[in-house]
Ligand code: ADP
């Protein structure tokens with residue numbers, strides 16, 4: 001069975017007139033160790049879909065199943081804990097806390113479990129080493145380059161060993177060569193940690209490095225011609 005399954009997701013936003021229908025029945029399945037790129041023009045609903053897969057927003061209808069759980073059937077408190085444990089996020093804008101050091105930012109998601117343990121410190125240092133930042137542990141985000149901030153955000157996203165890593169245009173604010181390095185890092189960590197990785201991107205070059213590619217078109221997910229996207233539903 002797939003570790004992530006979304007079935008017939010729809011999403012409407014209320015407006016003063018007719019509701020705005022953004023997703024019209026999106027289905028897909030992903031298993032541990034798989035990577036998927038979602039392409040599509042601006043405004044096609046990519047971020048909306050990623051927010052739903054990431055349990056940050058509820059679908060209007062449809063099912064999400066992750067790691068054997070139906071997250072939207074949980075109470076808000078349990079859902080927050082589930083999300084913190086199982087899902088890592090990397091956004092276009094890094095969302096790091098400016099007053100915290102690189103090391104502290106990476107440790108933040110572990111605090112929900114009741115304070116950073118020695119084990120969490122070790123893992124944070126190991127991850128920061130893997131993303132090439134062992135010399136920057138005490139830097140604040142303002143003292144880093146854009147690429148270094150995104151590396152920090154990636155280490156933070158995987159600190160709790162999520163089953164699902166989500167990235168919304170993670171290279172959108174970076175120059176081409178930095179973007180390429182960040183893409184490599186995401187895929188490398190995904191393989192090492194055997195997570196599922198879903199990335200929304202405008203970059204065909206980045207998307208081409210993923211095992212599977214789909215496009216959001218008219219509120220539906222479609223496989224790209226010549227690519228092996230297995231969609232369901
Ligand atoms: P993308 O990430 O592909 O650029 P989005 O998912 O951000 O697209 O947005 C898809 C459409 O949904 C857009 O037309 C946007 O205006 C609309 N939208 C997104 N979020 C909301 C919201 N919270 N309320 C109303 N409309 C929204």
Ligand code: MG
Pocket residue numbers: 046047048168
């Ligand atoms: Mg978006």
